[in-house]
Amino acid sequence: MDALLLLLGAPLCGAAVLALVGHRGYARDLNVAFSLGSFAGACALTARVISEGPFLAWEGELFLDPLNVFLVALTAFVALTTSIFSRPYMRVEEEHGKMTPRRLRLYHSMYQLFGFTMLLALTTNNVGILWVAMEAATLTTVLLVSVYRTPASLEAAWKYFILCGVGIAQALFGTVLLYMAAEKIIGAEGGALLWTHLADVRSDLDPQIITLAFAFLFVGYGTKIGLVPLHNWLPDAHAEGPTPVSAVLSGLLLNVALYAVLRCKVLTDGALGTPLAGRLMMAFGLLSVVAGAFFISRQKDVKRMFAYSSIEHMGLTTFAFGVGGPVATFAALLHMTVHSLTKSAIFFAVGHASQKAGTQIMDEIRGLVHVNPTIGWGLMLGALAILGMPPFGVFASEFLILTTAMREQPWATPILLAALGVAFASMFSRVLPMVFGEPSVRRLPHPPALVPTFVHLSLALLLGLYIPPYLDGWYRAAARMVGG
């Protein structure tokens, strides 16, 4: 219970403290310290789940089970490494005059609050609080995206707010319907919105209500996953906000939104006994993979390109969850983990690269490896990893997804292969000159923090070669729960 308090309390206190002192020189280190506290809490919780198994806390309001424990650890970890990356990044931005003391205060405070909302969404047992936390996450990230106050960033933030606001409102309607179905069975006093209670009675829930509820919930949270055609906010928000924000958007927010859909899918499958939820997820997932891959080939801005790559990968994960069954679900969970690690690593490298070049336009970033080999190699390896080259983890998960798709849904395999091929060709041909071309970039006044990049990439590599037994156990248990 203390570990939970540390996990959630550290970022919440951090948000309050940094709202006051976020502009000082030491705020960058303080930001790391609070994230470290939260990560320590996550480690303690993970250790407890390994030794004692899943548990409920705070009168059943919070819980940890195999589906969320690895996501909690992943979220706290990526939040920590991103805060380390953000130290030199924000120093450079300050010297370029893009960050004023007021903006820094806002940035640091909202960064911590965002971490809090993500962890709350993951650990809460209450489907209503899950909605509240997701909406709060939208609000904090809207402020983070618009922090530069440029016309483009304002436009991106406005679009993000309106689109996700509308989307998440649909999810609220879905939650109301879910509550309506549950109340009839559990009663208003019995905590009818607690997920564990809902899961116990899921086969008794009224199928008609649940069908409609899932449709609304899926559209609502699907907007936040960035599923095509609800994805319009995603590339803008990734491209116009500060790079640490792009890293946590791709690495954390999309995962947590998908997690919310998964929780709803478990209930829906139980209530309906038909693969309706899975079919919906397959259709939207496949559409996202294809559209994402196609849009990658048309991008000029490096952060937009990787944002579309996130759409593609989230689509692939959603597709795999839709296919269902233990293997595909296992692969999807693995893909969630490695995509999050790899994509944030890429954004760290891209952030420094675009600071050096003073632009995010890919044609104007050339020859990184000659000026700063670590950034160049970080970007190159990250791109190779995300494109599914062995021995990185993305290869393992994509291979599993494809082989299962071949067996279960053969019609989808050629589409997936073609989309992955297009993504590979267009991204590889763009990253190569950025890394190895004639240099056009200058040195940075501060040494870049690339330790996070390489830590992430080595973890992604490790997961491609070897999955620790407890992680394997969680994946399997979660796959049994989600995949039916």
Next chain:
Amino acid sequence: MTPADSLGGQLIDLFATLMLLIAFAMIAQRRVLTLIHLFALQGATLVASTAIVGYLTHQPHLYISAGLTLALKVFLIPWLLHRVIDRLSVRWDVETLINIPTTLLIGIVLVVFAFNIAAPIAQLSVSIARGTLGIALACVLLSFMMMITRSKAVPQVIGFLAMENGLFFAAVAATYGMPMVVELGIALDVLVGILILGVFLFQIREQFDSLDIRHLERLKDD
């Protein structure tokens, strides 16, 4: 005696109809100031129906919910919106809307659609206000359409808030409102959201010299 026959049931139906009527009025309304009045009126209707449902079913937490809505949606948020349009001096703005009749016709189609979806489900509800679930869904969809058809920022924000009203009404109609902790969380999110949107309006005005969101369509994939 079925609930709909009693006086309370009829009152609930009356207020639900009013909600729908106001939603239509908002779609057709071109003046920003009147839109805010309509929004406050819709909030008041929501408060009344929530309180009546609370009284009829002896659910004290619905009174708290009604009080919260009264404070937020009838007083605080309209007051904030008034301040915003004063400071941005758009109080007397009249938006040029094309094709109000067509929009209203589409609105009617949406209402029919919402009733069709909600009818089978409403039968399963235990709430005395279950007949109004279709109206609540219709309100949500109409506000959604209002957001799409508007090109000025302030009416878009009002559409967003009206959608939230429809959702609260749905919660009352379907289940006597959400659990208190969730309702408080939602209220907090709405309040913070409107504050952020308010600040945004000023920043958009400063950057673009206009509140026309057609200026906000530059980010494209080329």
